[in-house]
Amino acid sequence: LAKTTQPISMDSYEGQEVNITCSHNNIATNDYITWYQQFPSQGPRFIIQGYKTKVTNEVASLFIPADRKSSTLSLPRVSLSDTAVYYCLVGGANRKLIWGLGTSLAVNP
Amino acid sequence: NAGVMQNPRHLVRRRGQEARLRCSPMKGHSHVYWYRQLPEEGLKFMVYLQKENIIDESGMPKERFSAEFPKEGPSILRIQQVVRGDSAAYFCASSPPLGKNGYTFGSGTRLTVV
Secondary structure, X not given: OOOOEOOXXXXXXXXXXXXXXXXXXXXXXXXXXXXXXXXXXXXXXXXXXXXXXXXXXXXXXXXXXXXXXXXXXXXXXXXXXXXXXXXEEEEOOOOOOOOOOOEEEEEEX | OOOOEEEOOEEEEOOOOOEEEEEEOOOOOOXXXXXXXXXXXXXXXXXXXXXXXXXXXXXXXXXXXXXXXXXXXXXXEEEOOOXXXXXXXXXXXXXXXXXXXXXXXXXXXXXXXX
16 A cells, blocks of 8 residues: 655745645555545545646646656645645545645644 | 534543444445544544445454444444543545545544543
């Protein structure tokens, strides 16, 4: 099962773009890359998922280089409410996911 | 269109009692996953179930823990003879059969063993 490595914490300010990079050197051919957001005392919330190149939705973009050994979650113009823990996971459909400690993002006014 | 429903939200049990945690998956989702989270830690996989089948229970402690997902009704995570170390947040997630677009999580059950 692929493990991931991401920064423990990041600081930013309102209105800035935040990029969180995740390393997954032993990603398997059929693994997808999925990012979740978690607020205190709540369950994780799905943000975005991708397999290769770039994926964009209404809340974030996900950049995946050709070798797929890393990925970058991009949050445009963050606000205070984006303060949360962000998890990067790799895995296939209907398989267990290995969760790391995530990246604790603090957005300051 | 209700999401994943977990109950109770908070559960207090004395050492030695039994804890039953319930999870109703999203409509149309036939796969259920249970995770445990300790404070300041990531989620730890426990078990993956489909209706009437345990697919992967590699994360379940060998004793006192069991899970089921019957044909009718919610999935149940059962912890017998609870100990203080069982205190944690237990999250349930569900996914449709292909599970490609991530999992939907419930709000969790916070178990406190006193």
